[in-house]
Amino acid sequence: xxxxxxxxxxxxxxxLLAQEFICQYKDEIAYHYLSSETYRDNVDRFLxxxxxxxxxxxxxxxxxxxxxxxxxxTVRKHLSKEFKTTMNxxxxxxRWLSLIMSATQRDAPISPGDALRQGEILSxxxxxPALVEDLALIVRSGPFASKKDKVSDQLNxxxxxxxxxxxxxxSSPSSSIYIATGxxxxxxxxxxxxxxxxxxxITQNEEQNGELW
Numbered sequence: 001x002x003x004x005x006x007x008x009x010x011x012x013x014x015x016l017l018a019q020e021f022i023c024q025y026k027d028e029i030a031y032h033y034l035s036s037e038t039y040r041d042n043v044d045r046f047l048x049x050x051x052x053x054x055x056x057x058x059x060x061x062x063x064x065x066x067x068x069x070x071x072x073x074t075v076r077k078h079l080s081k082e083f084k085t086t087m088n089x090x091x092x093x094x095r096w097l098s099l100i101m102s103a104t105q106r107d108a109p110i111s112p113g114d115a116l117r118q119g120e121i122l123s124x125x126x127x128x129p130a131l132v133e134d135l136a137l138i139v140r141s142g143p144f145a146s147k148k149d150k151v152s153d154q155l156n157x158x159x160x161x162x163x164x165x166x167x168x169x170x171s172s173p174s175s176s177i178y179i180a181t182g183x184x185x186x187x188x189x190x191x192x193x194x195x196x197x198x199x200x201x202i203t204q205n206e207e208q209n210g211e212l213w
Contacts, residue, residue, distance in 0.1 A: 008033055011030070012043060013046060013047070016043070016052075016054070016063070017052070017065060019064075020166060021062050021181065023183070024182075025179045026169040026182070047065060048068060053065070057189060059185050061182040062181075062183065062186060088142060090190075095134060099131055099134050100121065102128065103125050103128065104120055104124055109184075109188075110180045110184050111180065112180055112185055116177070116178045116179075116180065118155065118176040122151070122152055122155055125155065135154050135158070136154065139154045144161050163178060167183050167184060167187075
């Protein structure tokens with residue numbers, strides 16, 4: 001492994017352990033590095049030595065780090081904390097997804113690689129009072145909490161927050177174009193997991209109630 005490859009290896013491992021999601025839209029160099037089977041296996045082998053492993057979303061758009069042993073009490077405690085955080089963020093994130101679809105007249109939710117233009121979104125909001133109210137709800141609490149009153153300031157705040165959280169990426173601080181990252185794919189898988197298990201819980205409850213009757 002060359003010096004450059006070794007440095008890239010270290011950078012990628014540090015990013016993964018910091019719970020960052022690697023996709024071609026946020027870190028093209030790292031994504032293509034992991035697209036090589038040899039380099040990908042090297043990273044995975046290293047992570048497995050410390051109880052982690054390399055995973056991909058189902059659509060293959062994103063790499064992330066996961067725990068190998070989820071039965072450990074320490075790991076379960078950490079995962080429980082992460083899950084609670086995710087659950088607290090789901091409602092405002094889903095409300096945001098719905099708002100974006102309406103404001104930009106999209107037929108489908110955000111997907112990795114989609115470009116969100118701040119000016120286009122603002123125009124869509126200004127012509128729809130109901131969407132302005134939705135945006136106000138989004139910034140009242142949770143991860144997007146803000147005391148900003150102007151619609152343009154609220155929108156800018158939400159976009160910046162999503163950029164900081166890794167859901168969006170922009171090439172420079174002055175850019176008004178945000179690119180959706182692969183973290184959305186991970187979020188959709190979490191939503192699907194929750195939906196599936198909720199359906200399972202409902203079915204089990206119905207079966208138990210049927211037995212009682």
